[in-house]
Amino acid sequence: MSVLLRAADLLKRPVVTLAGDDVAQIKDVIYSSGSGELAGFTLNGRGIFAGPLKQTLPWSNVHGLGPAAVMIRDLDSLADRQAFDGELEGAGGVVIGSMVLTHSGRNLGVVTDVILDVREKSTDAVGYEIEPSDKTAPRRQFVPLPDTLSVSGEALILPDTALEFIRDDLAGFGAAVDEFRSRLGRPEAHPSEEPTP
Amino acid sequence: MIRFSDIAGNPVMDTSTATTVGKLEAPIIDPATHRIVGFRVKKSKGPGDVLLWASVAGLGPDAVTVSSAEQVSDPPPELKDRSGRKLDVLKRPVLTEHGHPLGKVKDVEFDPSDGRVTNLLLKDSFVDGGRLLGIGKYAVVVAG
The missing domain is CATH 2.30.30.240 (PRC-barrel domain)
Structure with a gap:
């Protein structure tokens, strides 16, 4: 679960x-x-x-x-x-309020919250909730979080492939994160998770 | 196996005088050993309101017998908090060690021969007594 x-x-x-x-x-x-x-x-x-x-x-x-x-x-x-x-x-932290930029220089929006994936035995930060800069987009969007990313107080840089995996509801976001991470060449999305008996 | 609800409210009988010296109110469970270590007694005619498991002479379907009213006394210091109303297991919410809620404790099933808690009965499930980790003022915590 x-x-x-x-x-x-x-x-x-x-x-x-x-x-x-x-x-x-x-x-x-x-x-x-x-x-x-x-x-x-x-x-x-x-x-x-x-x-x-x-x-x-x-x-x-x-x-x-x-x-x-x-x-x-x-x-x-x-x-x-x-x-x-x-x-x-x-709210004063580095992440919340940061601008999300892709590698090719597109501004996706501003981070409003961190999404955690809570499993039976482990928890992982898997994405950010953003307020999109595009006013025609839904009010909230979720971007997947790669294993490594560059953050400063100013901006947060995501690979361009992340664009495909932006979702506007949490329900489909879990699968999007798994797919995004496997695309980035991570063998497994949750290596720390113990196998359930 | 018997459930505490089967004996709750049963009289505690003093066999030396054949009188009722109290009624069973609640089980006192040691989460470390998963055993019932005694019962809290209401309307006690003894010096206190705790009947330790070792002082029970007989545990039958209709009454609990003791050798004298003196057996219903104050708890030893290490059980003083444990026997209080604030740490009663019944009606307390159950959480797993990972923070998932399971429901409230409705009943306790135990082995009448040694007091070992075999199951905690919740609304529509049960938890093996061996999974008990702690009984605190906020919740009962179980492994897994």
Whole structure:
């Protein structure tokens, strides 16, 4: 089973330990400034009056990410805020708001969100939601994310083949990503995924 | 195998005086060993409201027997939180370790000889008791 969701949908989702206690909830998503991948989360406390927590949750310490909760092993999985020095948070990040350019120099639009592919055992950032520059296009489009790409604060460069795989609904996007990645010569779209018994 | 719903509310009988000293309210489950370690008792006439598994003299279809009302007492320190209402397994939502919701716990099926939890029964499915990882104030977490 695989579910595509926007990283923004994770906001306010509870962070639950394997012992079953909810210790925090997601405040914001942090993207790595180098590659544009998901680096981790900043956290709020649980409850109406709880404020932001000093701790953060690095992506590598996430045990599982499901529709109901973000699972961590225990409280030791949370890290200090210093773990994300140099990375950028949420809307101020490098990726959100970047212009998407193809290699041949066509401006596709502006990134509004990151699309995550949540599987039973693993999660991968597979694409971006963009607001197209072409006003006749649908209001939202999804572009697949290759394994490696160049990002700066200014623009994000995609191969021209990505054009064929732009979709305007999430439903058909999963298959488009798989095809796009296999076209780019990646042997498998999800090498980290364990075979299911 | 019996289900907790079969014995919930059953009287706890003191065999020395042949009187009821309380009624079974909830099972207390240790998620590490997947066993029922005791029961919380309501309307207790003993010194506390927890009946440990080791203190149960008999577990029958109509009553639980104990040797004296003193057996229904305060929990040992390591079970103090575990036996509280805040960590009851019944009606608690179940999450897999990957964050997928399975539903709420409706019933608990266990082996009456040693208290081993064989299954957690949800609305229209069940989870093997061996998959239990944790019972917390937010959810019951199971492996897989």
